[in-house]
Amino acid sequence: MKRGKAVVAALALLTSGLTSGLVAGCGDGSAVSDFGTVVRGAKGTTVRAELRPGQRFSLAVPDNPSVGDDWRLAAVPDARVASYISEERKSAGQGPGSGGTAYFVFNTKSPGTARITLRDCWRCGQSSTPPDEQSRRQSGEAVFEITVR
Template structure:
């Protein structure tokens, strides 16, 4: 009976530590990216001073993906940074292998003032030298 209680205590401690870890990871993600939006067709609403991120799948530069962002009109939101986060933990820790590096590209914006803006994320696959190699994802963003 004592042995069973010991294992239950260890299991409970591991579960609690795991939940705390997930909570801390989510809090760090929230501070770093703000609200994360993954569907280009859905409208985004933010308040002045808030941070938000638009996320798209990125197969990596070694495959030919090259993402850029355009914002029209200027001044309502500002691009804080663009970064790719690897899709698996090994790539996050030691870097992707040659020919690898797929994950998610985050475009992080700061809402500056009230208004409506259209943000277009462009993927120029392998240089965009042909029309079929370009893919655009469009978001309508309202800052209130």
């Protein structure tokens, strides 16, 4: 009976260590720690990037949700060229209102091209349509033309 209790205690300790290791490994609440090659863009720009098959990459745009930014992937690209993994955010500072960067993470697949559009609907809330003139002026798109060779 003592041996059974020791096994249970060892398993509980091992499980506890694994769980805390997994939680600690995420950092910043991010689901993805490898952004791969970072391709930076911004509202009103078109950026071109050439990548290799099987390469991880991220499309990055300046982001500050506290002032109204809400970046979204307009449409998933052709899955034969690039597969979408996740959207991540990294803050530039510790204080409230500090901006940061939104990352849209992908893996390249086969040779080809994909046009990926990110839209920032400024102060739109749950809607994808700007509610007023100020929101329309502040909203915009960042376009990325990805070529896989």
